[in-house]
Amino acid sequence: MNILEADGEKLLAAVRELLTAKGLVSNVEIRDRIAVTDAANPGQGARMVAKAWADPVYRTLMLADGTKAAEELGIPMRGAPPLGVLENTAEVHNLVVCTLCSCYPRAVLGYPPFWYKSAAYRARAVRDPRGLLAEWGTMLPDGVKIRVVDSTADYRWMVLPRRPAGTEAWREDQLAAIVREGDMIGVTIPSLPAR
Amino acid sequence: MPAFAPGAHVRVRDDWPETRGRVHIRTPHYVRGMRGTVVRCFGAFPNPEDLAFARPATRRPLYHVAFDQPAVWQEGKAGDELLVEIYEHWLEPA
Amino acid sequence: MDKNVPRGPHDLGGASKFMCEPVDTEPHALTDFDKEVDALRGVLGAKGVMTVDELRRGIEAIPEADYNRLSYYRRWIRSIADNLLAKGVISEAELRAALDRV
Numbered sequence: 001m002n003i004l005e006a007d008g009e010k011l012l013a014a015v016r017e018l019l020t021a022k023g024l025v026s027n028v029e030i031r032d033r034i035a036v037t038d039a040a041n042p043g044q045g046a047r048m049v050a051k052a053w054a055d056p057v058y059r060t061l062m063l064a065d066g067t068k069a070a071e072e073l074g075i076p077m078r079g080a081p082p083l084g085v086l087e088n089t090a091e092v093h094n095l096v097v098c099t100l101c102s103c104y105p106r107a108v109l110g111y112p113p114f115w116y117k118s119a120a121y122r123a124r125a126v127r128d129p130r131g132l133l134a135e136w137g138t139m140l141p142d143g144v145k146i147r148v149v150d151s152t153a154d155y156r157w158m159v160l161p162r163r164p165a166g167t168e169a170w171r172e173d174q175l176a177a178i179v180r181e182g183d184m185i186g187v188t189i190p191s192l193p194a195r
Numbered sequence: 196m197p198a199f200a201p202g203a204h205v206r207v208r209d210d211w212p213e214t215r216g217r218v219h220i221r222t223p224h225y226v227r228g229m230r231g232t233v234v235r236c237f238g239a240f241p242n243p244e245d246l247a248f249a250r251p252a253t254r255r256p257l258y259h260v261a262f263d264q265p266a267v268w269q270e271g272k273a274g275d276e277l278l279v280e281i282y283e284h285w286l287e288p289a
Numbered sequence: 290m291d292k293n294v295p296r297g298p299h300d301l302g303g304a305s306k307f308m309c310e311p312v313d314t315e316p317h318a319l320t321d322f323d324k325e326v327d328a329l330r331g332v333l334g335a336k337g338v339m340t341v342d343e344l345r346r347g348i349e350a351i352p353e354a355d356y357n358r359l360s361y362y363r364r365w366i367r368s369i370a371d372n373l374l375a376k377g378v379i380s381e382a383e384l385r386a387a388l389d390r391v
Binding site for chain 1: 301303304308312315316324325326328331335338345348357361363366367371378379381383387388390
Binding site for chain 1: 221222223225237240243257264267268270271272274276277278279280281282
């Protein structure tokens with residue numbers, strides 16, 4: 001049997017055992033790495049979005065240099081790929097995908113969601129984006145065009161969604177609370193919670 | 196010095212290195228041979244085609260290139276677009 | 290209609306095979322296996338043993354039927370093992386013996 005066809009859980013255990021014995025990778029390093037990765041989460045992106053909604057200067061920075069904007073909010077970006085941010089407007093709705101694998105702005109948003117990594121998402125996003133958005137019940141008005149952004153190289157992309165009407169008097173923390181992971185990828189649009 | 200300025204009309208080379216050996220290509224199949232418009236240049240990055248084989252990697256200018264989405268698939272809604280990061284060596288003037 | 294071109298198993302944009310497949314939009318928490326594989330790749334990368342480009346290349350080399358069958362992180366661990374063997378970091382004999390032990 002081709003050794004690479006061994007069960008994945010067994011491969012992991014065997015590889016880890018060998019690497020530990022060779023002094024290349026320790027259990028502590030794995031554990032610490034998991035902790036660092038776990039710390040990133042969509043709430044970080046939501047804070048960026050909320051600040052961009054509230055502060056035009058920050059919005060300009062976020063669109064010009066996503067990495068710097070993230071760092072300004074204390075989000076660790078050292079060693080992370082450059083972050084690009086695309087804003088949704090009345091005319092354009094952005095949708096992010098990585099058709100070739102699963103490139104995702106992990107440093108800001110955390111692990112990519114299960115569906116983002118799926119063959120169905122990766123195949124359909126560039127060819128039937130409106131049908132794909134319908135899986136989330138997202139319907140765009142007729143005049144809005146879709147821009148599908150395929151993350152094929154060194155940048156990682158997130159969407160700056162449009163601020164919902166009726167939030168003009170809200171504080172940043174209230175704004176951040178309505179921004180979901182899907183809003184920053186483009187499969188959903190932020191809305192006010194139903195009363 | 197990047198070869199293409201924002202607004203330049205380009206074509207993605209209709210090349211299939213996959214047929215000539217083991218490769219790692221970050222230019223998706225669906226844009227090869229397609230015409231697009233340069234939106235911006237991100238600067239130069241080490242070529243992943245070489246990094247994937249632990250070879251010394253030359254830095255190549257990387258562009259955001261916009262494609263008319265219905266033209267790529269012969270279906271879709273007019274006005275929709277695809278935005279793809281493409282390395283300079285995959286682009287030629289259109 | 291698929292474009293009739295030599296597309297790798299990973300090059301999925303617009304692939305006809307998946308155009309009618311529904312998307313499971315539910316959140317699925319990562320398992321311990323998932324997180325450990327993810328972290329292993331990260332630590333190997335941080336130490337200069339294996340890059341993310343090499344990881345991707347190894348995943349793209351998985352035969353199509355296996356690529357489609359394997360879960361996301363099972364593709365990763367297969368590629369990690371492939372790369373470590375190819376680089377001589379571990380030997381096939383060592384790996385076989387370790388697989389027998391676990």
